[in-house]
Each structure stands twice: as structure tokens, then as C-alpha cells.
């Protein structure tokens with residue numbers, strides 16, 4: 001994992017070209033799968049991809065639209081009521097009539113209040129509902145993507161998309177969409193009513209509209225570009241922060257506190273600068289719109305006043321016209337604000353749907369073969385070759401052929417980078433071989449549902465993932481429906497029970513994030529307990545001794561021995577004890593099987609294994625011999 005932020009993250013932007021350049025770089029630097037083509041981001045079309053989420057709640061959406069429409073129409077009634085009051089109430093000099101108009105107005109206001117609050121509730125409900133559904137779907141989809149996707153994607157950045165982009169969609173569906181709709185209705189209604197009230201005055205106001213709209217569209221594009229850059233930079237910064245906080249001990253050990261803080265600050269500052277420029281463009285747009293709108297209202301009022309003096313229209317009609325033009329102008333101003341927000345949300349929707357469109361490279365076939373409930377656990381690799389996607393030219397495995405019989409224990413040894421872990425990854429079907437096939441009980445694993453296949457394999461990795469939950473929950477990760485008794489039995493079998501019992505809350509003790517409160521040996525024993533609970537016919541062990549002291553190693557070894565009984569086991573061996581116990585040892589070198597045989601056979605052959613054994617296990621062997629000699633001499637003393 002890179003410990004430094006990507007170059008675009010540190011970029012501070014002084015001018016437009018730099019922003020555009022950095023924007024393009026940001027897209028390039030992201031994994032190609034989650035960056036998007038800029039052109040389609042200019043429209044609101046991506047928002048339509050969220051329609052299925054809305055259509056799931058047709059009833060609520062219809063009710064919200066009705067409430068929205070009612071509130072807008074009631075607002076449009078108000079100026080007409082005011083005009084009638086001025087012309088017929090005040091004009092007729094009839095206080096009773098004025099009173100009745102006021103009573104009607106109160107009724108109108110009540111209806112408006114009711115429709116508005118219902119609209120608010122329904123619209124906000126929809127936005128919360130949609131964003132929750134989108135989040136759940138995106139996360140569920142992410143969990144299904146193949147490990148190959150995560151080889152190049154940055155998880156911190158994806159996480160930022162999951163939170164920041166969905167939040168933007170929420171505000172789009174909540175305030176922005178409803179504001180846009182309400183203001184569109186209001187603008188259309190008020191414009192029609194203006195023409196009906198005074199066609200002459202309407203011409204002046206309507207002539208001002210293109211003067212307002214053209215710059216809005218131009219400014220809007222600028223706002224979007226700058227906001228997008230700010231968001232990309234922030235996503236990068238979040239990825240960096242996630243990585244740094246996840247490795248805070250390493251960060252502190254290398255005294256990188258200030259360096260990391262400076263890098264993060266630079267990234268956030270770049271985002272701030274981009275946001276500031278977006279805000280400036282928006283502020284200029286708002287000021288411009290208000291000026292043009294205000295000026296045209298003043299002009300209308302001026303001309304309207306002379307029309308009243310000349311008797312062309314009544315005072316009430318002028319008031320009505322004025323109120324409608326204020327409503328129309330206000331709606332237009334609101335639309336200019338909302339447009340920016342909606343286009344940002346469109347960008348967010350586009351990025352999320354791109355994420356959703358990525359298909360897992362590994363998926364179940366249309367008609368998967370089912371493995372029997374208790375398969376025997378026979379594994380065969382038939383001329384398997386493999387290269388990782390990001391280094392296609394370098395084969396990691398070449399024409400590998402191997403058969404492991406049910407119940408057999410095969411130890412895999414070899415120098416670092418020989419392809420031992422890759423062997424496991426292929427068997428788990430994290431990746432598919434580029435040539436050849438892998439079979440479990442004679443069935444090509446590509447014909448199986450990956451869930452079924454992985455259900456039959458228990459993996460004890462070198463680096464155990466412990467989650468920030470209770471010990472019991474962590475063990476139950478091996479089989480979520482396990483009872484407490486089964487969890488305790490698994491912990492006992494894995495020799496984890498003694499240390500769990502000493503903890504304050506026993507099995508309910510919460511371990512810190514990534515199991516930070518546990519020692520290496522404890523983490524491994526929890527991983528073994530998981531595998532015990534899973535009770536799968538095939539066991540894949542990636543032994544690690546580096547984290548363990550002699551006592552813990554002994555405990556882990558005992559737990560593993562029990563686990564391996566009656567199971568087909570492939571074990572990446574780091575201990576002499578394991579290779580001695582194995583039925584067969586497989587020596588890998590450069591992605592090929594260099595030698596196979598037992599410890600004695602291979603040691604006698606004097607090849608790669610003999611060399612490796614001397615280097616890796618030599619010290620252990622010497623110690624074992626020394627211990628044996630000591631035993632003999634002490635028993636000798638006793639007998640004398």
C-alpha cells in the first residue's frame with residue numbers, strides 16, 4: 001500500500017488550467033473502474049439512474065408530488081386574492097367585504113401551511129429512504145466484487161464515495177429536487193398569470209429572462225467543475241487519512257505525525273481552494289441574478305405606475321402583477337441555486353452507478369454444480385498457469401500440476417515470492433487461472449458457486465483479520481449461526497479459551513479495531529477457532545511464526561494439529577514440526593513445483609529443499625537436538 005498521497009492530492013490550484021489539468025489527473029489516478037467520463041457529467045441525466053429507487057415507493061412519491069403541486073398552486077392564488085381585495089374590497093369601500101376576503105386569505109394560508117408541511121415530510125422521507133437503499137445496495141455490491149478489483153482500487157476512496165456521494169444524492173432528493181420542482185411550477189404558473197394580468201408589462205419581465213439564464217448556464221459549468229475537483233481531492237485525502245490512521249503505530253514509530261498532518265492539510269487546502277472558487281462563481285452568479293431581477297422589477301413598477309395613472313390598469317392589477325413577477329423572479333433565482341446542487345448530485349449518482357456497473361470477475365455460473373454436503377476434499381491442479389492482472393507479463397504460476405488426496409496433509413515450502421499464497425488464492429477462487437483448471441472432488445471449481453466452494457474450505461491466514469466486535473462474534477465469523485456452546489467449544493479446541501477466560505468480560509470482551517488489543521498468538525488462535533467452527537473438509541493454513549514466542553507457538557501448533565485431523569490440508573509451512581508431520585512436502589520455486597517428497601527424502605536429495613531447510617529450519621533443528629541431548633544427560637544423571 002502506498003504510504004504517500006497521490007500527486008493530484010497535493011496539488012494546490014492557482015488558476016483555471018491547473019484545475020482542469022488536476023481534474024483530469026484525478027480521474028486518471030483513480031482506478032479506471034471508478035473514474036468517469038467527464039462529458040456526461042454536464043447533464044442531470046445520471047440522476048435518472050436513481051429512478052428505480054423512487055419507483056419502489058410510487059405511492060409516497062405521488063403523494064409528495066400532489067402536496068408539492070398543491071403548495072405551489074395555493075401560493076399562486078395569493079396574488080389574485082390580494083388584487084380582488086384591493087380592487088373590490090377597498091375600491092367598494094365595504095369593510096364587511098374586506099373582512100370576508102381576509103377570512104378567505106387565512107384559509108388559503110392554512111391550506112398552504114398544511115400542504116407545505118406534508119410536502120416537507122414526504123420529500124425528506126423519500127430522500128432518506130432512497131439514500132439508505134442506495135448505500136445498502138452499493139455496499140452489498142462492493143462486498144461481491146472480486147479481490148482483483150481491490151488490487152488496484154483504493155478502499156478509502158471508495159468509502160468516501162459511499163458516504164460523500166450518497167450524502168449529495170440525499171440533499172438532491174430532499175431539498176434540491178423538491179425546490180426545483182416547486183420553483184418550476186411556480187415559475188410557469190406565475191409567468192402565465194403575469195401574461196394574463198398584463199401582457200404589456202410581461203414583455204419587459206420576460207425579456208430579462210434570457211439575460212439571466214445564459215450566464216447561469218455558463219457559471220453553472222464552472223461551479224460543477226470546481227466542485228468536482230474539490231470532491232476528488234477530498235476523496236483522495238480521505239483515502240490517505242484512512243491508510244495513515246489504520247497504521248498509526250507505524251506512523252508514530254517513524255515519527256511521521258507532522259509530515260502526514262502536513263500532507264493531509266495540503267490536500268484539504270487544495271479542496272478548500274477549489275471549493276472557494278466554486279463558491280465565488282456561485283456568489284457572483286447570485287449577485288448578478290438578483291441585480292437583473294431587481295432591476296426589471298423596478299422597471300415594471302415604474303412603467304406600471306404610469307399605466308395606473310393613465311387608467312390602463314387598476315391598482316389591484318398592478319399589485320397582482322408585481323406579486324407574480326416577484327414569485328417568478330424568486331423561483332428563477334432559486335432554480336439557479338438548485339441547478340448547481342442537482343448537477344453535483346448528478347455527478348455523484350454517475351460515480352455510484354459506475355461502481356454498481358462493475359461486474360465481479362468471479363461469479364457463479366448460471367447453473368452451478370452443487371458439492372455434496374460432505375465432500376471428501378480431493379484437490380487437483382491441472383496444468384495451472386496464472387498471472388496477476390496488473391502484471392500480466394509476469395507469470396506467477398506456470399503449468400502447475402498437483403493432486404492432494406482426501407485427508408492428506410501437504411506442506412508447501414519455497415522462497416518468498418514463489419507463489420505459495422497465490423496457490424491458496426486460486427483455490428479459494430479469488431482469481432481464475434489464465435490456463436488449466438482446478439478441481440475439488442473432480443469438479444472444476446469454475447462450475448461451482450463461489451459461496452459453495454468457499455463454504456467447503458477453512459482458511460487460517462497468516463495475517464488474521466479481527467473485527468472491532470466481541471471475542472464471541474469474532475469466533476462466530478466462522479459460522480454466524482453458531483450457539484454460544486459451540487463458540488466456547490471451538491475456542492477450547494483452538495486453545496484460545498484460557499486467555500479468553502482471563503479477560504474481564506470473557507467472550508463478550510470487545511477487542512479494538514483490527515483486534516489491536518490482542519497479541520499475535522491470540523489473534524491466530526481466534527483464527528483457528530473460526531476454522532474449527534467452520535468445520536470444512538479442506539483446510540488452508542498459512543502458518544506464521546514471526547509473531548509468536550515459543551510458548552504461544554507451541555499452543556498454536558497443538559491447536560493446528562487438532563484442526564488438521566481428518567481434513568485435507570494444504571499448509572504453507574514455516575515450522576520444521578509441520579513439514580515433519582506432513583504426508584508430502586511440495587517445494588515451489590518461481591511458480592513451479594521444484595521438488596516433492598518427505599523431509600527425509602528431500603533432505604537426502606540435497607536440492608532446493610535441503611538448502612531451504614538448512615536456512616529456515618536449521619536453527620530449530622539444532623535447538624531440538626540440543627534439547628534432546630540435555631534430556632538425555634539429565635535422565636542419565638538421575639539414574640546414576
Ligand SMILES: Nc1ncnc2c1ncn2[C@@H]1O[C@H](COP(=O)(O)OP(=O)(O)OP(=O)(O)O)[C@@H](O)[C@H]1O
Nearest residue numbers: 151388390391396415416417418419420421422423
Ligand atoms: N495481488 C497481487 N497483484 C499483483 N501481484 C501479486 C499480488 N499478490 C502477489 N503478487 C506477486 O505474485 C508473486 C507471488 O506472490 P505470493 O504471495 O504468492 O508468494 P509467496 O510464495 O506466498 O511469498 P511469501 O512467502 O513471501 O508470502 C510475487 O512476485 C508477488 O509480488
